[in-house]
Amino acid sequence: MQQLVRAGARAWLRPRGCRGLSALTEEAVQSAEKPEPLANAGPQAPVLRRCELPVPLHRRPVQAWVESLRGYEQERVGLTELHPDVFSTAPRLDILHQVAIWQKNFKRISYAKTKTRAEVRGGGRKPWQQKGSGRARHGSIRSPIWRGGGVAHGPRGPTSYYYMLPMKVRVQGLKVALTVKLAQDDLHIVDSLELPTTDPQYLTELARCRRWGDSVLFVDLEHEDMPQNVVAATSGLKTFNLIPAIGLNVHSMLKHQTLVLTLPTVAFLEDINTGKRAARQRPTSLFHVRYILFCNQRGEALQLMAVL
Amino acid sequence: MAGSLSWVAGRRLWGMVPLACRSFFLGVPRLFHVRVTLPPPKVIDRWNQKRAMFGVYDNIGILGNFEKHPKELIKGPVWLRGWKGNELQRCIRKKRMVGNRMFIDDLHNLNKRISFLYKRFNRHGKHR
Numbered sequence: 001m002q003q004l005v006r007a008g009a010r011a012w013l014r015p016r017g018c019r020g021l022s023a024l025t026e027e028a029v030q031s032a033e034k035p036e037p038l039a040n041a042g043p044q045a046p047v048l049r050r051c052e053l054p055v056p057l058h059r060r061p062v063q064a065w066v067e068s069l070r071g072y073e074q075e076r077v078g079l080t081e082l083h084p085d086v087f088s089t090a091p092r093l094d095i096l097h098q099v100a101i102w103q104k105n106f107k108r109i110s111y112a113k114t115k116t117r118a119e120v121r122g123g124g125r126k127p128w129q130q131k132g133s134g135r136a137r138h139g140s141i142r143s144p145i146w147r148g149g150g151v152a153h154g155p156r157g158p159t160s161y162y163y164m165l166p167m168k169v170r171v172q173g174l175k176v177a178l179t180v181k182l183a184q185d186d187l188h189i190v191d192s193l194e195l196p197t198t199d200p201q202y203l204t205e206l207a208r209c210r211r212w213g214d215s216v217l218f219v220d221l222e223h224e225d226m227p228q229n230v231v232a233a234t235s236g237l238k239t240f241n242l243i244p245a246i247g248l249n250v251h252s253m254l255k256h257q258t259l260v261l262t263l264p265t266v267a268f269l270e271d272i273n274t275g276k277r278a279a280r281q282r283p284t285s286l287f288h289v290r291y292i293l294f295c296n297q298r299g300e301a302l303q304l305m306a307v308l
Numbered sequence: 309m310a311g312s313l314s315w316v317a318g319r320r321l322w323g324m325v326p327l328a329c330r331s332f333f334l335g336v337p338r339l340f341h342v343r344v345t346l347p348p349p350k351v352i353d354r355w356n357q358k359r360a361m362f363g364v365y366d367n368i369g370i371l372g373n374f375e376k377h378p379k380e381l382i383k384g385p386v387w388l389r390g391w392k393g394n395e396l397q398r399c400i401r402k403k404r405m406v407g408n409r410m411f412i413d414d415l416h417n418l419n420k421r422i423s424f425l426y427k428r429f430n431r432h433g434k435h436r
Contacts, residue, residue, distance in 0.1 A: 103362075103363045103366050104363075106378070106379075106382075107381065107382050109382070109384040109385070109388055116421075118417065118420055118421070118424070119417050156395050157395070157398060157399075157402075158384065158385050158388055158398075159388075159398070160382075160384065160388040160389075160391060160392050160393075161392065162379065162382065162388075162390055162391060162392045163392060164378075164379075167369075167370060170367060170370060171370055174367065174370075215355075238355040238356075238360060239355050239360070241360055241361065243361075243364050245371065246365065246367075246368055246371045246372045247364040247365050247367075247368075248367065248371060249363045249364060249365075249366045249367050250363070251362060251363030251366070252361075252362070252363050252364055255360070255362070255363075272370065272371055
């Protein structure tokens with residue numbers, strides 16, 4: 001554990017634009033500099049990943065363990081930084097609700113249809129004369145008050161319930177869902193989805209060992225690059241599902257108890273959610289311009305900070 | 309109610325009380341059958357393929373570089389994919405898109421419905 005922390009701290013030792021590990025690890029590096037001999041024969045180097053995208057100055061990246069699916073005990077294989085705007089936004093439950101309800105309803109087409117009095121077969125003739133027969137007056141035998149008559153205000157034809165939420169609301173819904181999963185310890189990051197066997201039993205045992213819960217959603221980056229073992233194992237199980245990164249959505253994240261992302265998927269999601277495409281932001285405010293300048297010119301960073 | 313019917317002497321005559329002023333405790337005719345046992349519970353599989361994979365690819369636009377829109381995922385009648393309208397709008401859209409290949413009776417009913425709804429929406433009620 002200490003080796004991991006020190007190795008990570010050493011990798012981050014050079015000062016960069018983004019904030020690295022917490023102050024405690026930096027102090028640990030500065031205090032103990034002597035090389036320690038490797039106690040175990042062949043522990044692999046820890047998998048470390050940092051945020052490529054610029055992090056706002058007032059926030060630090062969130063950290064998460066990187067796990068591995070190759071063995072039952074291989075938790076904490078590495079450490080990764082996650083962008084705070086994606087994995088640590090405000091927990092907007094109202095946005096989550098909006099997006100979940102949108103997902104449920106926008107595809108809905110209701111096929112319920114009833115016949116009106118004009119469409120029911122027959123009923124063109126007046127059943128008996130207006131006056132003189134002693135019975136109530138009627139114009140047709142298919143009016144809504146008659147048995148076998150048409151329905152007055154029933155469902156009419158295939159109805160669609162389509163609507164679209166603004167794109168930014170849908171994007172924010174994804175970010176909030178990822179934040180909530182991470183905050184509630186239901187998000188696990190994995191270096192890759194490689195399994196030692198094709199047996200579905202291995203996955204269930206692994207989930208039981210690590211206390212992941214009843215249902216797990218595995219997310220890989222591309223459909224073609226998924227390892228054969230995972231595909232075979234998850235196709236045999238109902239509650240363990242595998243989707244590509246394009247298929248990620250709030251409903252699936254809420255339906256499955258645990259979410260397992262690979263490192264390339266995390267990079268893809270951060271790029272989408274903070275990149276220029278989804279939000280289509282242009283640096284209009286002065287603060288934004290100042291911030292970009294700071295990130296681009298590393299050599300003159302301190303000078304700019306002093307000036308502005 | 310009991311006071312007004314007190315003149316009906318004897319238990320036999322309670323059966324002749326008309327249905328409108330009848331109390332439930334007099335008994336219900338056996339034609340109005342209500343079940344006294346629960347039906348067998350309906351077993352619903354919450355994790356079948358459709359329910360487990362519901363909602364996947366809904367964000368194909370924002371995550372997939374905007375090559376496809378989620379409205380292209382909707383399966384249904386041609387005149388309703390990725391579109392919403394009230395009944396008159398739906399009838400008009402159906403007539404424009406598939407009216408030339410409908411059955412004659414269905415087209416006739418559709419035309420009648422359009423003219424009825426047009427007159428209803430534009431001439432009656434509060435909103436014209």
